[in-house]
Amino acid sequence: MSAHKITIQQIADRLGVSKYTVSQALSGKEGISEATRRQVLETAKSMGYKQRRQVYDREAPQTGIASDAATSPYVIIWIPYRERGETEFWQRVLSGIVAGCDERNWEHIILSPYDYQGRLVVLPPYLDTSTCLGGLSIGSFPLTTIHAYVQTKLPVVLIDHDERFADLDAVVNNNLEAAHLLLTHMAESGCEKLIFVGQDHFSVSFRERWWGCKMGIEALTGTSGAKISLRKWSIPYSETDWLQVLSSMLDRLEPQDWPHGFIGANDHIAMELQALLVAKGIDIPAQCKVAGFDNIRSAGSASPPLTTVDLGKEELGIRAIEALEKRISHPDRPRERISLSPQLVVRLSC
Structure with missing residues (x-):
């Protein structure tokens, strides 16, 4: 040949x-x-x-x-x-x-x-x-x-x-379905208060994942009557200081406002968020759960290993x-x- x-x-x-x-x-x-x-x-x-x-x-x-x-x-x-x-x-x-x-x-x-x-x-x-x-x-x-x-x-x-x-x-990638899968899993894991962390105008995928999470909330509350709240934190992910901004947002959280779980718009955000939480003395997943999207290689070796959604690459x-x-x-x-x-x-x- x-x-x-x-x-x-x-x-x-x-x-x-x-x-x-x-x-x-x-x-x-x-x-x-x-x-x-x-x-x-x-x-x-x-x-x-x-x-x-x-x-x-x-x-x-x-x-x-x-x-x-x-x-x-x-x-x-x-x-x-x-x-x-x-x-x-x-x-x-x-x-x-x-x-x-x-x-x-x-x-x-x-x-x-x-x-x-x-x-x-x-x-x-x-x-x-x-x-x-x-x-x-x-x-x-x-x-x-x-x-x-x-x-x-x-x-x-x-x-x-x-x-x-x-x-x-x-x-x-079907980001809406991915977000619905992830949100349903977190709800089944006992999360009643959730915060989504991302930046809308960074990418279409980020926006779709946020929409998918909102749709998942509506589906869960409509079918099972579950009481689940979802907030969004918009961070300047495209800027170099986004981690400092995220750390400051965590510091300003009042005890009654702490969520049961965070959802990162991608695995990178979720893993950096995990590192910040651990540095602040938060036990994951006992005190707070974290999940992301994409299933990048390093997600499996994060501390602790990150729950995520595997999407096409x-x-x-x-x-x-x-x-x-x-x-x-x-x-x-x-x-x-x-x-x-x-x-x-x-x-x-x-």
Whole structure:
């Protein structure tokens, strides 16, 4: 078999591991052991695997993108700058996309839709779009950016974001169902007073998780007559001082206002909240319970291990590539929204 046809799936099948494990090893990312990484690299070399070019960016517009793209079909991946270095969620979504591209022998180019002066440029002038198959947009972007995608006339799939007015396919996590699962579990664990901690305008996911918690309260109080209260703390999560703000909010809580449980809008918030509570002498879960969303790797090793909801990461990327391929083949079909179901992961924090 020729080198360029060896795929990540074939390497994974040879070793009996997942495509994600192979992708992480080949791209040099964390999350696997060094022994596994060496085994994957040695197997890939013995099978004649040809490493595909990983990332292009505005930082180096003279990297030969145009000439490469002219000979190979490629996909544009738009991702905010702020998410580039985040390894627990967005890099895992990206790994799923890369694995899907590799399976199809597609190249991929990673860009921000904005230049360093903040100007909207979804298709830089140095790109040759003649062999561009389409685009994938990771995370939340303003409606003006989504409309700019539409104006490219390329097939585009939104990932973890949905904009119905743009008539674009979307692959998302079911945050409403995830929040309902989590809130129901906390209520069954004896929590009658809850506080949700997040920042609405940080992401669509944060807003949906808050809405899902409110819907869960309405469902529980309506069917069982349970008396459950839910408040929201809005923190400046996008700012560097958000932890100090959260700590001050905890300090100002009156004894009668202390909740039975906190829900973080994501695992990062929940784990930092846990650390603050422990530092203030609060016993988790005896005095207060804590839970989050996403099931990032470090959630299982938190102190105590964090109860959370497992949401799609690699699977988001894989399903997005499948949706893009389907859109390329059937450009006139109605818009499709693919929603991935969550799974509750119960640990010691609740």
